[in-house]
Amino acid sequence: MVDLQSQYQHIKADIDRGIQEVIDSAAFVKGPKVAQFQEHLEAYTGAKHVIPVGNGTDALQIALMALGLKPGDEVITPTFTFIATAEVVALLGLTPVVVDVNWETMNMSVEAVRRAITPRTKAIVPVHLFGQCAPMEELMALAKEHGLYIVEDACQAIGARYTFLDGTTRQAGTMGEIGCTSFFPSKNLGCYGDGGALFTNDDQLAAEMRAIANHGMVVRYHHDRVGVNSRLDAIQAAVLDAKLPHLDQYIAARQRAAAYYDRAFAGNEHLLVPGREKASTHVFHQYTLRLEGVDRDRVREALQQAGIPAMIYYPVPLHMQKAYQDPRYREGDFPVAEQLAGCVLSLPMHTELDDEQLAYITSNVLKAVEE
Numbered sequence: 001m002v003d004l005q006s007q008y009q010h011i012k013a014d015i016d017r018g019i020q021e022v023i024d025s026a027a028f029v030k031g032p033k034v035a036q037f038q039e040h041l042e043a044y045t046g047a048k049h050v051i052p053v054g055n056g057t058d059a060l061q062i063a064l065m066a067l068g069l070k071p072g073d074e075v076i077t078p079t080f081t082f083i084a085t086a087e088v089v090a091l092l093g094l095t096p097v098v099v100d101v102n103w104e105t106m107n108m109s110v111e112a113v114r115r116a117i118t119p120r121t122k123a124i125v126p127v128h129l130f131g132q133c134a135p136m137e138e139l140m141a142l143a144k145e146h147g148l149y150i151v152e153d154a155c156q157a158i159g160a161r162y163t164f165l166d167g168t169t170r171q172a173g174t175m176g177e178i179g180c181t182s183f184f185p186s187k188n189l190g191c192y193g194d195g196g197a198l199f200t201n202d203d204q205l206a207a208e209m210r211a212i213a214n215h216g217m218v219v220r221y222h223h224d225r226v227g228v229n230s231r232l233d234a235i236q237a238a239v240l241d242a243k244l245p246h247l248d249q250y251i252a253a254r255q256r257a258a259a260y261y262d263r264a265f266a267g268n269e270h271l272l273v274p275g276r277e278k279a280s281t282h283v284f285h286q287y288t289l290r291l292e293g294v295d296r297d298r299v300r301e302a303l304q305q306a307g308i309p310a311m312i313y314y315p316v317p318l319h320m321q322k323a324y325q326d327p328r329y330r331e332g333d334f335p336v337a338e339q340l341a342g343c344v345l346s347l348p349m350h351t352e353l354d355d356e357q358l359a360y361i362t363s364n365v366l367k368a369v370e371e
């Protein structure tokens with residue numbers, strides 16, 4: 001699905017130098033490399049504050065802790081997403097309220113969010129699924145109308161750009177009160193282990209989140225609130241700082257591969273290419289097809305025979321996960337998410353795909369759906 005070895009070979013000298021500097025300095029936790037990467041990421045995203053943390057899941061948890069939500073407060077998330085989004089809501093004793101998604105874009109449905117708002121709703125967590133921003137203009141208007149926070153799950157969408165009706169453009173993760181991202185190796189900006197970051201333009205929230213990520217501590221050994229321990233390693237910061245200058249080029253390589261897939265599959269009765277959010281660019285963390293009138297397992301099997309990996313993101317929506325069984329929800333409640341779970345198939349997507357590989361993949365996909 002990804003080719004991290006080839007990507008490393010292109011920038012090996014920079015990565016190796018950065019890692020060596022960390023080892024020579026012996027500043028493995030915090031220190032200048034993390035500060036340097038933080039500054040560079042602030043400049044890249046336009047976020048006033050970037051707070052590096054241990055991973056994307058921690059980022060989501062710290063965000064919700066910083067907003068001071070209390071047990072029983074409702075947080076709205078899409079049911080078609082990676083589990084982390086709802087996991088932290090449940091861990092904090094908040095009440096996850098799940099909503100359906102849009103069939104074309106696979107992102108959170110604004111109408112579904114509107115219907116899910118109650119007097120107990122405190123926050124909306126839109127997920128910019130597969131690399132394109134959820135409809136932020138509409139979601140932000142809704143949040144404003146009802147006095148809700150927005151915490152963006154931008155773990156799959158770093159570098160995606162959203163253009164508002166007034167012409168302003170903002171990056172994924174920098175539009176809501178708080179944005180969260182992940183540097184897991186296979187993410188669009190991935191390190192060589194775990195990593196994540198929080199984004200905010202609010203000084204007070206930034207201070208709060210820095211303290212929470214550091215055991216709730218501002219003055220050393222004085223703990224004003226309960227926190228966690230969540231840090232980005234300096235070695236990971238060195239890897240990320242070497243990769244960040246290439247991120248736009250990496251995004252362009254993914255978009256080029258996606259355009260190739262789009263062209264190859266256009267008009268095929270069995271293959272629906274990913275629908276696009278009109279106001280967002282798509283950075284293609286995943287290229288996810290919806291299959292129609294074919295047996296997905298058989299297609300996947302045929303691709304596997306040809307040496308082509310294809311993955312199902314995500315086979316089970318949140319409301320049908322065993323750990324998240326809830327008397328409020330049952331099978332059939334979120335028909336779009338359930339239909340997507342049954343028909344999506346993600347193809348190899350990374351920065352190193354060349355025309356020969358793309359031709360091989362697309363011809364095999366077309367063959368597999370005709371059989």
Ligand SMILES: *Cc1c(COP(=O)(O)O)cnc(C)c1O
Nearest residue numbers: 055056057082084155156182184
């Ligand atoms: C990867 C991911 C996360 C979690 O990130 P980790 O760094 O693996 O903890 C959360 N939400 C979404 C949508 C993701 O894709």
